[in-house]
Amino acid sequence: MSDKHLGTDSYKGVRDFYPEDMAVQRYIFDTWSITAESFGYERYDASILEPSELYKAKGAENEEMVNEQTYTFIDRGEREVTLRPEMTPTVARMVAGKRRELSFPIRWYSIPNLFRYERPQRGRLREHYQLNCDIFGADHYTADVETIALAYQLLIDFGAKPEMFEIRVNNRLEMRRCYEEAGVSDSETQNRITRLNDRFHKISAEQYKVALNEIVANEVITERIYTVVSGSIPEDTNEVVEGVRTLGIKNVIIDRSIARGFNYYTGTIFEIFDVSGENKRSMLGGGRYDNLTAMFSDEPVMGIGFGMGDVTMRDFLETHNLLPEGLSSTGPEVMVIPFDAECNLPAQKLASELRRATTARIATDISTKKIGKKIGDASERNVRFVIVVGENELTSQSFTIKDLRSGEETPGALGIIEGVINTR
């Protein structure tokens, strides 16, 4: 590019939100909030900065992830700091810090922006926003049911039809039991199988079996595990799935290949997929983590929750044409147009009087364009009303408000004008 100027592109993998993008973003966030709150979830937030230890605490595997896939730096006080890559450790920290004063179970949600240092691709950027909903302090399986029901409702409230998506549920404990019954008791081997299962739908059955046999080195075991993971047992279900169905949600299935990474989940895990096939990545995922707060205290608090990202949400809404037309702009509804620059201040004064008497968004056109141009601009920006303020109007204190939608003009004193705006 030019030697003289900086580029205007945003930093790699992050987005600028111009007003039209912001309208979409706001719609998504508002819908998330309304639905989460309708289930009684309370909103919380925290800083994007956390000490790096928070993410490294559970061994070398995590340490590697922090070093390679997060934004981590040393601050001026020589502390190692990380831009949060996920919200769960933060909320676990917050809950653990107040565990004696909170009355469990609690339902909390947040819409944090999260950072990860990796190569951007479809549905995955370096910064994204993610709705996080969690229940803490409820060990009964119905907490899992409610969590999945909330995830379901979130999509429904965007106008999604149940046949557009599928909820796939698995359970860490049940998988461990499956491995043990098949004859695999070593936990490292179990983890390797879990990791392989995560790719089950990306590879062929043959490839899967070959890879599995390389791990367990036993064809009988391979066959047993394959039977379970491939879903060849039609009656395979569990109480969470049955509970969700009891609530009237039908697009839920057991999928033994669901793996959810391999970190802190201890029980139910689930993901929701777009069935259109266009977005192969899961749109939403979560699960139960019964000892995440253990790193802060000997009194662990169990939790279950999920996260859903704004990038995948937006992809889903666009794919299924679910974004509403004409999302509300925050631009002015009323434009007060001074006849010339001499009238700018009186026009601004009129605007502030109107603001006092109405709830409309009112701006004054302080450009130096000609009167016709100013009206044209207002019209183009979807302004509903214009009021021209010139010497005549100021002398007579009688104005004319014009409805650009209907072309109708209403003359009158301040009170009349306010009336027109208030009945918009």
Next chain:
RNA sequence: GCGGCUAUAGUUUAGUGGUAAAACUCCGGUUUGUGGAGCCGGUAUCGAGAGUUCGAUUCUCUCUAGCCGCCCCA
């Protein structure tokens, strides 16, 4: 970290071994008290660097950036 594709005006795209076209947008004018039109005009060292060539935006190489996949996925 690995692989594939792409790079021309603000945007979306044409096009050519002899320094480039269109549409839309934007800005200005056309009209010195009232809107979306029309007309006229303006805006590009063709991503950067090097090479081949009389001559490169076009061909070759390198780099950079973006997109898409893999790995990984909190």
